[in-house]
Structures are given as C-alpha cells and as structure tokens.
Amino acid sequence: MPTVQNPRLTGLVCIRCGRRYEIADHSTGCPACLAEGTPANLECAYAPGGPGGVEQPYLRPVTLGEGGTPLLTDVTGAVPGLDVTLKWEGANPTGSHKDRFSAVAVSRAVHAGYQGIAAASSGNAGVSLATYCGRAGLRCEIAVTDDTPGQVVDLMRDLGAEVVSFPHSEQRWEHIAGYRDSTTMLPVTNFVVPPVGSSPFGIEGYKLVAEEILTDRSGAAPEWVVVPASRGDLAWGVYLGFRELLGAGAVPRILLVEPFPRVVSVLAGADPYATFPGTTRAMPSLGGNQLALQAVEAVRRSRGHAEAVDDERVLAETRRLWRAGLPLEPSSAAGLVAVSQALAAGTMTADSDVVVLATAHGLKGM
Numbered sequence: 001m002p003t004v005q006n007p008r009l010t011g012l013v014c015i016r017c018g019r020r021y022e023i024a025d026h027s028t029g030c031p032a033c034l035a036e037g038t039p040a041n042l043e044c045a046y047a048p049g050g051p052g053g054v055e056q057p058y059l060r061p062v063t064l065g066e067g068g069t070p071l072l073t074d075v076t077g078a079v080p081g082l083d084v085t086l087k088w089e090g091a092n093p094t095g096s097h098k099d100r101f102s103a104v105a106v107s108r109a110v111h112a113g114y115q116g117i118a119a120a121s122s123g124n125a126g127v128s129l130a131t132y133c134g135r136a137g138l139r140c141e142i143a144v145t146d147d148t149p150g151q152v153v154d155l156m157r158d159l160g161a162e163v164v165s166f167p168h169s170e171q172r173w174e175h176i177a178g179y180r181d182s183t184t185m186l187p188v189t190n191f192v193v194p195p196v197g198s199s200p201f202g203i204e205g206y207k208l209v210a211e212e213i214l215t216d217r218s219g220a221a222p223e224w225v226v227v228p229a230s231r232g233d234l235a236w237g238v239y240l241g242f243r244e245l246l247g248a249g250a251v252p253r254i255l256l257v258e259p260f261p262r263v264v265s266v267l268a269g270a271d272p273y274a275t276f277p278g279t280t281r282a283m284p285s286l287g288g289n290q291l292a293l294q295a296v297e298a299v300r301r302s303r304g305h306a307e308a309v310d311d312e313r314v315l316a317e318t319r320r321l322w323r324a325g326l327p328l329e330p331s332s333a334a335g336l337v338a339v340s341q342a343l344a345a346g347t348m349t350a351d352s353d354v355v356v357l358a359t360a361h362g363l364k365g366m
C-alpha cells in the first residue's frame with residue numbers, strides 16, 4: 001500500500017537557529033548550523049488544522065502495530081520508596097521503542113523512492129529497522145561494532161539486513177556518511193561529528209509516546225518523564241509530542257538518564273559540542289562521547305534534569321528487576337536507577353508523579 005504524506009507537513013525547521021527548509025532528507029541536520037560548526041537537527045513543521053492529537057508526517061505508514069504500549073501503574077518496588085508508572089515499550093513488535101522510529105523512517109524512505117535504508121546500530125534500532133524494511137520490501141544495511149553480541153548480529157541477518165562490522169563506532173559513522181548523497185540508500189541514523197541525531201521524520205514517531213501517556217491518564221500530564229538517552233532522539237521526540245499537545249510551558253519535566261556525565265556537564269556549564277570522557281559496558285544503547293544538541297534542549301526546554309548512572313549499580317538493579325518480573329535491558333533499567341538517585345538527592349520526593357520510559361525488554365540479551 002502506498003504511503004501518503006501528510007498534506008499539512010510544510011517543511012523542516014532547525015531546532016537551533018529556526019531556519020526553514022523544504023521537505024527533504026537533511027541527514028546532516030541544518031546546513032547553516034553545520035557550516036558554523038554547531039550542528040543541530042531539524043524538526044517537522046505543520047500547517048495548523050490537524051484533526052487533533054499529534055501530527056505525523058506520513059499517513060498510512062508502514063506498520064506492524066507499534067505503539068499503544070501499556071502504562072503499568074502497579075509496579076510497586078520498581079523504585080523503592082516511590083510509586084512510579086512504567087511505559088512498557090518492550091511491548092512493541094521487536095521489543096523496543098525503536099519500532100516507533102522505524103515505522104516513520106521506513107515510510108519516509110518508501111515515499112521518497114529509496115531502495116533501502118542504512119543505519120549505525122548496536123542493537124535495538126538495527127533489529128527494528130531490519131524488520132520494518134523487510135515488511136516494506138526495502139534493503140537494509142546496518143553498521144555495527146565488532147563487540148556487538150553475535151546473537152544480535154544473527155538476528156539482524158535472519159531478518160534480512162546486510163550487516164557490516166567495524167572496530168570503532170566512529171568507523172561506522174564514516175561508512176554511513178558514504179550514503180549522504182545517495183539516491184538509493186537513505187541514512188536514517190546520525191553520522192555527523194559532533195552529532196545531530198537521527199532522522200527528524202523518524203523522531204516524529206516518538207511524539208506518540210506523549211500522546212498515549214496523556215490519553216491513558218485522562219489528559220493529566222505527569223510531573224516527570226524519565227528518558228534514558230544517548231543522543232536524545234527519544235527525549236526530543238517525547239518533548240515535541242508534549243509541546244504539541246500541551247503548549248511549550250506545560251511540558252512535563254524530562255529527567256534524562258546517561259551512563260556518564262554529558263548533559264549533566266552541560267547543565268553545569270560545559271559546551272554541548274565538547275567531547276565528554278567516559279565509557280559504559282552495561283548500557284551500549286546509551287554510549288557515545290558526544291551529545292546532540294536536541295538531548296540538551298529536551299532537558300532545558302522542559303525545565304528538566306539529568307542523572308548519570310553507574311554500570312555496576314545498573315547491572316545489580318537489572319538483576320533485581322528481572323527476578324521481580326520486569327525483564328528490562330540494562331539501558332532501560334537505568335531509568336529506575338536514576339529515579340532512585342533523584343529521590344535520594346531530593347530532586348524528586350515520595351509524592352512525585354513519575355512516568356519512566358522502559359525503553360526495551362532484555363530478551364535480546366543486550
């Protein structure tokens with residue numbers, strides 16, 4: 001079935017400088033900001049007059065029934081001392097929030113006439129994109145690092161992806177950058193240094209997380225939404241969704257969770273385009289030594305906060321949660337550790353109204 005572009009989609013706008021661009025795949029973000037050495041992603045812009053709810057760039061998208069994930073309110077003990085609500089993204093078709101991105105990014109590729117997509121991923125995104133490309137009849141090339149678990153690489157290949165592996169993460173990006181002017185293969189994940197983030201079309205899919213949270217709570221916004229992040233695609237998309245539905249002044253505070261201080265450092269005065277030292281073995285989905293501006297902006301514009309969480313504590317907490325019937329991957333369990341830390345620091349209290357995005361289930365073994 002052909003995808004249909006939303007007739008109200010009018011263009012893309014830079015999140016940093018506000019310059020406006022025509023509808024196209026600007027894989028390096030805003031050209032003007034890139035030229036100034038301060039790369040920044042674009043966001044979709046729509047004409048008013050939508051039918052209600054968040055706008056999406058493609059109507060009748062390639063879909064496997066992603067989204068509509070449960071909001072779990074009875075998870076006593078997930079964070080000792082605070083009753084949190086979990087948005088269980090593990091219920092998506094391939095077990096992570098990435099399916100929301102893939103549905104829109106692949107729909108964009110189909111609509112624009114590409115033969116396939118290319119992406120750098122060490123796990124969930126690659127499995128998800130391979131699946132959605134299979135459904136759409138597109139080629140899918142995933143660039144991984146050599147330390148990606150073999151079972152995950154096998155899964156991507158079984159799903160029809162061509163997998164290419166590199167020793168270092170930066171080499172994956174160089175490989176994907178080779179497709180920047182391709183008319184056949186569309187790169188949908190970041191390859192710019194400093195990063196801009198992933199496809200602004202795909203990020204639109206994350207706005208539905210905000211819409212579903214509000215719908216399931218009869219329109220009541222939570223005080224906090226907790227989002228594990230690397231370059232902030234999900235955090236930014238969730239921010240955009242709440243902004244569209246509630247207005248810029250009423251977005252819930254985003255608690256961004258990272259494996260070592262990046263946004264934490266920027267909020268303390270560091271340059272967002274700096275390189276931040278640190279590594280993680282436990283949370284590969286959240287790694288990377290450079291930020292995208294969108295991650296910082298999601299926190300700043302929501303009057304939010306950032307917490308860095310430690311590998312050892314996250315692994316211990318992941319084991320505890322699995323035995324309590326919550327099989328999150330460590331990069332997801334990180335969100336619950338961050339809430340514990342925020343509670344201990346007084347940033348949150350026992351009465352805080354908190355929704356944690358449980359981004360992926362742990363059954364892929366990552």
Ligand SMILES: [Zn+2]
Nearest residue numbers: 014017030033
């Ligand atoms: Zn710009």
